[in-house]
Amino acid sequence: MRTTVGIIGAGPAGLLLARLLHNAGIDSVVLESRDRAYVERRQRAGILEQGTADALRAAGAGERMDREGLRHDGIELRFAARRHRVDLPALTGGRSVTVYAQTEVCKDLIALRTEEGGPLLFEAEALAVEGADTDRPRIRFRHQGTEDVLECDYAVGCDGFRGVARRAVPARLARVFERTYPFAWLGVLADVPPSHDELVYARHDRGFALLSMRPPATRHRPSGQAAPPPAGSFVSRLYLQVPEGTDAGEWGEEEIWDELERRFETADDWTLKRGPLIQKSVTPMRSFVHEPMRHGRLFLAGDAAHIVPPTGAKGLNLAVGDAVTLARALAHEKRTGSPELLDAYSGSCLRRVWQAERFSYDMTTLLHRAPDATGFEDRIQLARLERIVSSRAAETDLAECYTGFPFG
Ligand code: APR
Numbered sequence: 001m002r003t004t005v006g007i008i009g010a011g012p013a014g015l016l017l018a019r020l021l022h023n024a025g026i027d028s029v030v031l032e033s034r035d036r037a038y039v040e041r042r043q044r045a046g047i048l049e050q051g052t053a054d055a056l057r058a059a060g061a062g063e064r065m066d067r068e069g070l071r072h073d074g075i076e077l078r079f080a081a082r083r084h085r086v087d088l089p090a091l092t093g094g095r096s097v098t099v100y101a102q103t104e105v106c107k108d109l110i111a112l113r114t115e116e117g118g119p120l121l122f123e124a125e126a127l128a129v130e131g132a133d134t135d136r137p138r139i140r141f142r143h144q145g146t147e148d149v150l151e152c153d154y155a156v157g158c159d160g161f162r163g164v165a166r167r168a169v170p171a172r173l174a175r176v177f178e179r180t181y182p183f184a185w186l187g188v189l190a191d192v193p194p195s196h197d198e199l200v201y202a203r204h205d206r207g208f209a210l211l212s213m214r215p216p217a218t219r220h221r222p223s224g225q226a227a228p229p230p231a232g233s234f235v236s237r238l239y240l241q242v243p244e245g246t247d248a249g250e251w252g253e254e255e256i257w258d259e260l261e262r263r264f265e266t267a268d269d270w271t272l273k274r275g276p277l278i279q280k281s282v283t284p285m286r287s288f289v290h291e292p293m294r295h296g297r298l299f300l301a302g303d304a305a306h307i308v309p310p311t312g313a314k315g316l317n318l319a320v321g322d323a324v325t326l327a328r329a330l331a332h333e334k335r336t337g338s339p340e341l342l343d344a345y346s347g348s349c350l351r352r353v354w355q356a357e358r359f360s361y362d363m364t365t366l367l368h369r370a371p372d373a374t375g376f377e378d379r380i381q382l383a384r385l386e387r388i389v390s391s392r393a394a395e396t397d398l399a400e401c402y403t404g405f406p407f408g
Pocket residue numbers: 008009010011012013014031032033034039044045102124125126127158159160161162163164301302303304314315316317319
């Protein structure tokens with residue numbers, strides 16, 4: 001098999017890249033190790049930066065997002081039983097975020113890819129990228145029990161943190177920067193309308209909690225059904241900081257609600273609405289960057305090159321930023337014959353990546369309680385929060401970072 005761009009992985013990075021290349025008249029093949037139902041069902045992040053939503057629209061993949069996603073103009077910070085709303089557009093010259101699940105973004109991109117006639121191969125597991133530093137990289141893969149080779153002009157690893165593409169970069173040419181955190185998130189989807197109409201980030205002496213939401217599509221509708229959800233029918237997506245290594249099964253339903261209630265406590269009459277839990281899982285927290293994001297004709301994009309802890313909601317947005325930057329560079333090369341943007345790919349993505357790493361780290365350490373935290377650290381956290389809610393400059397910084405960094 002032969003193509004111009006061989007893409008490993010059908011997450012948001014791989015799928016959006018394939019779409020953008022198609023729009024630029026560049027052919028590609030996407031190899032995805034899982035089956036379609038799995039990819040369309042797995043629960044991931046849900047916040048699209050302004051630039052991400054704009055990029056999906058420009059790619060012709062924003063139609064359902066615009067119908068069913070929710071524009072959010074604020075987030076709430078909650079600490080010491082106090083509530084503070086960060087007004088995103090007022091602080092950023094009109095920028096906001098969109099609540100629309102990553103799963104839905106993937107469904108939309110898969111539907112477009114299928115309409116275009118693919119190729120998008122499910123249950124096609126890449127085994128290795130070979131010849132990355134030659135003119136003809138090759139992706140060895142196994143599809144339906146048979147081994148095959150995809151020859152390409154460029155190979156792109158969009159295969160997530162556990163993918164194989166990164167391994168093709170010789171260790172002596174790579175640098176890895178990593179940090180793990182001594183806690184994780186227990187995430188639940190609950191069949192009850194969200195208790196607040198914007199996201200709530202809560203810092204509590206017992207640990208962090210987050211209130212978010214999902215469109216009802218998350219529970220009712222398989223891919224391809226067009227009826228929009230009735231307004232106001234979102235369900236609750238909630239997270240609790242738990243110790244690293246926690247098994248979701250250790251937490252009973254009542255226990256989860258009781259703990260959420262404690263951490264979201266306020267001085268006013270706000271209440272948390274309870275409902276049946278539909279789904280429960282634990283997400284580990286890690287920061288990770290692989291430099292460079294390119295070796296010869298192999299490019300890395302999305303989680304294959306970098307991971308952020310979920311607190312800043314940046315993972316999906318970084319994946320989209322990489323796909324946009326790479327598609328632009330490949331189109332430029334096709335149009336002009338110049339590799340200048342391809343040469344700039346790694347550096348320009350890494351500048352954005354490190355800003356997102358810094359912001360995600362800041363949000364994580366601002367809101368989570370480390371198991372060995374001292375009284376001093378607790379007071380510093382509260383002082384950092386106090387600073388954000390009392391200084392327009394500090395609050396503006398948070399709002400700018402939250403709504404996103406430009407795609408270079
Ligand atoms: N061969 C083929 N496909 C593979 C292989 C392989 N060897 N290894 C992994 N994959 C697939 C996975 O099954 C997955 O569908 O690559 C895809 C990677 O997708 P994501 O993990 O969604 O990564 P990415 O597209 O970079 O998007 C990043 O995902 O994890 C979240 O928080 C993260 O929101 C961020 C987003």
